[in-house]
Structure formats: C-alpha cells, structure tokens
Amino acid sequence: MKEGVIKVALKANKFSAMAKMFAPLLATILLASSQTSDEVSVRSLVERFFALYAAEDIQAIMALWSSHSPDRKAFGEELTDLLGRFDFSFSAPRFLRIQIEGDKANLKVSVDALVKRIGSPKPYLRTLTRTFVLVKEGDEWKIWRYYPAAQELVNALASANDETELEKLLNAEKELVNQDLVMTLFSMATQHLERNEPKQGLRLAQIAKTIATRIEDPACYALAWYREGDAFWRMGELEQAIEVKEKCLEWLQRELERRQDSLPPEKFAWLQAVLFQLLHWAGMFYEAIVGDQDKSLQKFQTMLHYAQRYGDVYTEANALNCIGGRRLSMGEMTQGIQTMERAIELFERLVQQHPKNKPLSTDYLVALNHLASAYNGLLIPQRALNLYEKSLSISRNLGDKVGEMGALWGIGYSFVLQGNSEKAQTYLEQSLKLAKEVGHYGWIYTNLGTLVELHRKRGNLDAAMAFAEEALKVARQVQSYSWELGALENLSFLSVQKGDFQRAKAYIDEGLKLAERLNLQSQRLYQALGDMNRKQKRWQEAIDAYQKAIEVLEERTVMISEPTGKLISPEREQIKAYNDLAICLLMLGQTEEALKVAERAKARTLAEIMQTGKIDLRKRMTEEERQQEEELRKQIARLNIALRSLQNQPNPDQQQVKHLQERIAEARRGHESFR
The missing domain is CATH 1.20.5 (Single alpha-helices involved in coiled-coils or other helix-helix interfaces)
Structure with a gap:
C-alpha cells in the first residue's frame, strides 16, 4: 500500500517538474495565439472600414470608432462632406506595418481609391497611405485615430536643413514616396499660407514639386506649382505670383492634350479634375485679388470649354454660374442673366439625379441666390422673390442654416425694392436672428446694413443709427476693414441727416483715415462731407467735397456687393453728387459751371443706361x-x-x-x- 502511494507521489512530482519546465514555452504559445487572434481582428476592422466607406454607410463606419476618441467628431463631419461630393471604391488594403502592444495597435495601410465626382463621367485614381491607431475596449478593437501616414515624414521634410538631408529622409521611407505624400505636403503648405506663413508654405510646395516629378504625377506637380504662386502672393510679390500661376496653367493644359491617349483613363481623369480646380481657383484669384474681371472671365470660360469637351456636367454648371456672375459685374446684365439661367437648369438636372446629395443641393442654392440677386439688381424683384422662396424651401428641407438666412435676407430685400417695408423688416429680422444664432458674421453684417437703409428711408433715423453702430462693432470684432469703412460711411450719412455735424465730422475723418490706410477712395464719405457743408451753407467746402466724390465716381463703374460676394443692385443715386454740386455752384452765382455739371450728370446717366443695355462704350476706340x-x-x-x-x-x-x-x-x- 505504501509502495503504491509513493509511486503516485513520484509521478505527481514528475509532472509538476515538467510543467515548470514547459511553462515559459506554453506562455509563449498562448501569447502568440492571442497576438495572431488580435492581428486577425485588426486586419478585419480595417477591411470593414474601407468596405463600409465604399458603401457610404456612415453610421456603421462611426460605430467602428471609439466613442472616447477626440478625432471622432471631426472625422465624421469630413466623411459626410466627402461622401456628399464623391463616390469611392477601394482595392484590397495592403498592410505595410502592424504593431500590437497590449490593448493598443498601430497599422500603416495603403489602398488604391477610385474617386468619382458628382456629374463627372469617369472616376480618377488616388493612392492613399493611412495610419490607423486602434485601442482595445473589452473584446473589441476600435479606431482611435486615422490620418495620412506621410504626416510624420512631412514634418521631418519640413525641418530638413539641406537637399542631402531631404534625400536621406526620402530614401529611408521609400514606401511613402507616392501621390499621398505630395498631397499631404500640399495640404500642409496650404495651412501655412492660411496662417500667413508664406515662406514655410513655399518650401513645402517646392518639396511637393520635387516628389511629384520623381513619381511622374503631372497633376500633383501642377497643384504644387500653383501653390507656389499663392505663396508669392502672400509675400507681396503679386507679379511673380501671376507669372507662376499662368505658366502652371499653360503647362497643365499642354500636358492634358499630350497625355490624352497615353495615360490610363483613371489617371487622365485625375489630370482633368486638377485642371478644373486650378482654373476655378485662378478665376477667383483674378476676380477677388487682382481685380481683373476680363482675366477672371477668361479662366472660367476655359473651365467651361474643358467641362463641355469631357462631359463633366457639374463643372459645366459651376463654370456657367461663375461666368454669369462675372458678366453681371462687368455690366453685361442680359448676357449674365441668361448664362446663370443655364447654370440653374444643369444644377436642377443634377439634383434630380442625386436628390439626397446635400453638397450638390447647397451649390444649387448658391446659384439660385446669385441669380435672384441679379434680378434684384435689374429691379425685377418679383422674379427674385420667386427664386428666393424656392431657395428658402430647399434650405429648410436640407437643414442648411446659412442657405436659409441668405434666402430670408433675399426675400426681405426683394420686398424693400417693392416698397413693402413691413414685410421687408420681418424677413430681414428673421435672417439677422438666425445669423446671430449661428454666428455667421457675413450675414449679420449684411442684414444690419440693409436694415440701416430700410429705416433711413422710412425716416426712423434713431433705429438706423443703432443698426449702423452695431454693424461697426461687428466689423471691428472680425477685423474687416472694408466692412468698417462701410459702417463709417453709413454713420456719417445718418449723422448729417440728423443734423449732428460734430459726430458726422468725427465719423467722416475716421473713415477717410481708414480709406487712406487701405489705399482706397471713398466716394460716399466725400458725398457725406459735401452734404454736411451744404447744410451749413459752406458752399465752397461743399463744392470741393462733391468734386472729389465725382472724381472717385468717374474712375469706376459702380456696382454694390454685399459682404458674401453676391451682387445686390446698381447704384441708383450716382448722379446725386452732380446735382448737389450744381446747386452749390448756383448758390455762389456760378451759373455756367452749374450747367456744365448738369450736362455731365446727363452723360453719366446715359452711360449707365448704355452699359446696362450691353452697349460697348469703347466701340469707337481703336x-x-x-x-x-x-x-x-x-x-x-x-x-x-x-x-x-x-x-x-x-x-x-x-x-x-x-x-x-x-x-x-x-x-x-x-x-x-x-x-
């Protein structure tokens, strides 16, 4: 009996010793099994991410994210915008790196994406290299961060001291030297320019050009080259900026013609998309920065040409909308209206094809509002009212607050032109209230300015002053000098009307100093100065001010634009300065001079009529x-x-x-x- 117990004990001790011997090996096997299981899980998560992305299942994609991630909200907003503008399909993900440490994982993944823009006949190819940072919550892996894998490399490239160090960094990360690296550099260059850091932006754009040459991507090369031009503009080198942009666009158009038959369709479509974008940016640059309407129009017309040639309906609609706007600002009212009506037709067709596409509907709203503004400019408020009411309905269905406040303002302004002050005030105040709730300063300022004019015409000068003072505070809050100048002009006129000449003089002096600092000439301030002196029977001082107002007036064709850039109406009181000047001259007994001024006023009126009627005033010039x-x-x-x-x-x-x-x-x- 004792011998049997002893044998059992010896066997137990033997197994115990063997267990101790193999414990480390067993632990290693179990750990490896766990890691293999985790690797399968993280790979599966990434594959599901891109599959859901292609299926446009936003809710399911967001469920893959950790609810605690600080990036989750921003990613969701960006994703919603992208899926509204593009359709995506992806290749199978290529896993370049998988690192798992406990409940954290870091993956570097590359995919080929076919991207199709709304209204475009063909998709274009983009290669994306992304970093996934994952965390394990319970038994599930969740996304914590998702960003371009090239981000760290771009930061290192930006800090490189010379070309040798730059080359060393690129050789060390050869797998990242691709289209995505160029686009990340481009994005960071843009951020530097927006922060008014043009030298850093220029450096990154030049590095992007170098890499685009290495990977033979002409579209990326053009994007980087164009951004160089933006950097020169930010540095105050406008002529060099224009030269760079023009050379870039000329080269890109040649490349498009040269590579039409040699590039695969998806790569040629990428080249097209970049050309459309750069032509649009160039048109806006010449309009807003250079002030060259002819050059702006030319860029949009070139954009239209290529859009029609390659069957890109969305780009065609955008180009027509921009062309119509330029023609209106150049005084070609009939042609401008007709062009914008064609744009509206195309947008309506696209919206019918893609009824749930919010960004497309937003572009349609902008086009509607621009066209409505043009009709108000021609003093056809009923047509404008119809368009704004359609815009208001669509805005509310989309939940587009900015579109809604714009439509409310437009309806209010249409009633102003119809002489219905009560309805006008109701809609303007609704728009102002909504703009304040959202914090949209452009529409806050616009509504305040329109309410100033509405109350001024009704003789309610105290209310008009209150709105004008509020507009001045808004302008200074957002540091918009042009808005500040406009508010000072309104306050000057109102103070003169109230007979408060001391305040009027203070506002006029402040406005003239600001205009001088901005290198501008304010016709309205000189008009207010003339009105103030005339009311005080200071005839010669009034004459001097009116003459200066007329001098400024005759240097330009006057069109009023509200801060968001939409045309409101031609200035209908341009000849007031002439009439006021003639009255002052008569008061001093200068009858002959007064008659000459009256003739100039008639000529000015005729010129405006001829221009609005699309008559070329320069026809007799060589x-x-x-x-x-x-x-x-x-x-x-x-x-x-x-x-x-x-x-x-x-x-x-x-x-x-x-x-x-x-x-x-x-x-x-x-x-x-x-x-």
Missing part, C-alpha cells in the same frame, strides 16, 4: 487704345493689391510701401490723362 486703357487699369489694380498684401505683413518695409504708393499715384495720373 484696338491699341483699348489695350492701353485696359493695361493702365490693370496696372493700378495690381499695384493696389501688392500694397495691401505688403501692409498685411507683420512688419512691412515702409520704404517699399512708399514706393508702391508713388507708383500707384503715377499710374492713376497716366490713366486720367489717357481718359
């Missing part, structure tokens, strides 16, 4: 004279922009500022003598 006048006008505009760019820098070179001011004065004298 081609050489037209070119000379146009070049002088463009030179003044470009010098003004260069001056403002320089003045916006933290420590502008005052000698350079003075030199530009002298060149502007010289150019103006040349233009005046030519005229």
Whole structure:
C-alpha cells in the first residue's frame, strides 16, 4: 500500500517538474495565439472600414470608432462632406506595418481609391497611405485615430536643413514616396499660407514639386506649382505670383492634350479634375485679388470649354454660374442673366439625379441666390422673390442654416425694392436672428446694413443709427476693414441727416483715415462731407467735397456687393453728387459751371443706361487704345493689391510701401490723362 502511494507521489512530482519546465514555452504559445487572434481582428476592422466607406454607410463606419476618441467628431463631419461630393471604391488594403502592444495597435495601410465626382463621367485614381491607431475596449478593437501616414515624414521634410538631408529622409521611407505624400505636403503648405506663413508654405510646395516629378504625377506637380504662386502672393510679390500661376496653367493644359491617349483613363481623369480646380481657383484669384474681371472671365470660360469637351456636367454648371456672375459685374446684365439661367437648369438636372446629395443641393442654392440677386439688381424683384422662396424651401428641407438666412435676407430685400417695408423688416429680422444664432458674421453684417437703409428711408433715423453702430462693432470684432469703412460711411450719412455735424465730422475723418490706410477712395464719405457743408451753407467746402466724390465716381463703374460676394443692385443715386454740386455752384452765382455739371450728370446717366443695355462704350476706340486703357487699369489694380498684401505683413518695409504708393499715384495720373 505504501509502495503504491509513493509511486503516485513520484509521478505527481514528475509532472509538476515538467510543467515548470514547459511553462515559459506554453506562455509563449498562448501569447502568440492571442497576438495572431488580435492581428486577425485588426486586419478585419480595417477591411470593414474601407468596405463600409465604399458603401457610404456612415453610421456603421462611426460605430467602428471609439466613442472616447477626440478625432471622432471631426472625422465624421469630413466623411459626410466627402461622401456628399464623391463616390469611392477601394482595392484590397495592403498592410505595410502592424504593431500590437497590449490593448493598443498601430497599422500603416495603403489602398488604391477610385474617386468619382458628382456629374463627372469617369472616376480618377488616388493612392492613399493611412495610419490607423486602434485601442482595445473589452473584446473589441476600435479606431482611435486615422490620418495620412506621410504626416510624420512631412514634418521631418519640413525641418530638413539641406537637399542631402531631404534625400536621406526620402530614401529611408521609400514606401511613402507616392501621390499621398505630395498631397499631404500640399495640404500642409496650404495651412501655412492660411496662417500667413508664406515662406514655410513655399518650401513645402517646392518639396511637393520635387516628389511629384520623381513619381511622374503631372497633376500633383501642377497643384504644387500653383501653390507656389499663392505663396508669392502672400509675400507681396503679386507679379511673380501671376507669372507662376499662368505658366502652371499653360503647362497643365499642354500636358492634358499630350497625355490624352497615353495615360490610363483613371489617371487622365485625375489630370482633368486638377485642371478644373486650378482654373476655378485662378478665376477667383483674378476676380477677388487682382481685380481683373476680363482675366477672371477668361479662366472660367476655359473651365467651361474643358467641362463641355469631357462631359463633366457639374463643372459645366459651376463654370456657367461663375461666368454669369462675372458678366453681371462687368455690366453685361442680359448676357449674365441668361448664362446663370443655364447654370440653374444643369444644377436642377443634377439634383434630380442625386436628390439626397446635400453638397450638390447647397451649390444649387448658391446659384439660385446669385441669380435672384441679379434680378434684384435689374429691379425685377418679383422674379427674385420667386427664386428666393424656392431657395428658402430647399434650405429648410436640407437643414442648411446659412442657405436659409441668405434666402430670408433675399426675400426681405426683394420686398424693400417693392416698397413693402413691413414685410421687408420681418424677413430681414428673421435672417439677422438666425445669423446671430449661428454666428455667421457675413450675414449679420449684411442684414444690419440693409436694415440701416430700410429705416433711413422710412425716416426712423434713431433705429438706423443703432443698426449702423452695431454693424461697426461687428466689423471691428472680425477685423474687416472694408466692412468698417462701410459702417463709417453709413454713420456719417445718418449723422448729417440728423443734423449732428460734430459726430458726422468725427465719423467722416475716421473713415477717410481708414480709406487712406487701405489705399482706397471713398466716394460716399466725400458725398457725406459735401452734404454736411451744404447744410451749413459752406458752399465752397461743399463744392470741393462733391468734386472729389465725382472724381472717385468717374474712375469706376459702380456696382454694390454685399459682404458674401453676391451682387445686390446698381447704384441708383450716382448722379446725386452732380446735382448737389450744381446747386452749390448756383448758390455762389456760378451759373455756367452749374450747367456744365448738369450736362455731365446727363452723360453719366446715359452711360449707365448704355452699359446696362450691353452697349460697348469703347466701340469707337481703336484696338491699341483699348489695350492701353485696359493695361493702365490693370496696372493700378495690381499695384493696389501688392500694397495691401505688403501692409498685411507683420512688419512691412515702409520704404517699399512708399514706393508702391508713388507708383500707384503715377499710374492713376497716366490713366486720367489717357481718359
């Protein structure tokens, strides 16, 4: 009996010793099994992510994210916007790196994405390299972060001291030297420019160009090259910026023609998409920055040409909308309206095909509002009212607050033109309330300005003053000098009307100083100064002010635009300065001079009628004279922009500022003598 017990005990001890011997090996096997299981899980999560992305299942994609991730909300907003504008399909993910440590995982993944824009006939190819940072919550892996894998490399490239160090970094990360790296560099260059850091932006754009050349991607090369031009503009080098942008666009158009038959369809579509984008940016640049409407129109017309050639309906609609806007701002009212009506037809067709596409519907709303503004500009408020009411209905269905406040304002302004003050005030105040709730300063300022004019015409000067003062506070809050100038102009006029000449003089002086700092000439401030002196029977001072107002007026064709860039109406009180000047001259017994001024007023009225009726006032000029006048006008505009760019820098070179001011004065004298 004892011998049996002893044998059992010996066997137990033997197994115990063996267990101790193999315990480390067993633990390793179990750990490996666990890691293999985790690797399968994280791979599966990434595969599901891209499958759901292609299926546009936003809710299911967001369920893959950790609810605690600080990036989750921003990703969801970006995803919603992207899926509204594009359709995606993806290749099987290529896993370049998988690192799992406990309840954290880091994956580097590459996929080929076919991206199809709404209204475009063919998709284009993009290669995406992304980093997934995952966390394990219970038994499930969740997404914590998702970002371009090239981000760390871009940061290192930006800090490289020379080309040797740059090359070393690129050789160490060869798998990341692809299209996605160029696009990440492009994005970071843009961010630097938006922060007014043009030298850093220029450096990143140049690195992007180098890499785009290495990977033979002409579309990425063009994007980086164009961004170089933006950097030069931000540095105050406007002429160089224009030269770079023009060379870039000319080269890209040649590449499109040259590679049409050699590139695969999905790569050629990417080249097309970039050309459309750059032409649109160029059109906006010439309009908003350079002030060259002809050049802006040319870019949008080129955009239209390629859109129609390649059957891109969405780009065609956008191009027509932009062309219509430019023609309206150039006084070609009938042609502008007709072009915008064609854009609306295309947008309506696209919206019918994609009824749930919110970004497309938003673009349609913008086009509707622009066209409605144009009809108000032609004093056809009923047509404008119909369009704004359609816009309001669509905005509310989409939950688009900005579109809604724009439509409410448009309806209110249409009632202003119809003389229905009560209805106008109701809609304007609704728009203002909504704009304040959302914090949209553009529409806050616009509504305040319109309410100023509404109450002024009704004789309610105290209410008008209150709105004008609020507009001034808003302008200063957002540091918009052009808005501030407009508010000071309104306050000057209202103070004169109230007979508060001391306050009027203070507002006028403040406005003139601001205008001088901005290198602008304010016709309205000189008009207010003339009105103030005339009311005080200071005839000669009034004459001097009115003459200055007329001088500014005759240098330009006046069109009023509200802060969000939509045309409101032609100025209908342009001849007031002429009439007021004639009255002052008569008071001093200068009858002959007064008659001459009255004749100039008639000529001005006729000129405006002819321009609105699409009659070319320069028809009797020779081609050489037209070119000379146009070049002088463009030179003044470009010098003004260069001056403002320089003045916006933290420590502008005052000698350079003075030199530009002298060149502007010289150019103006040349233009005046030519005229």
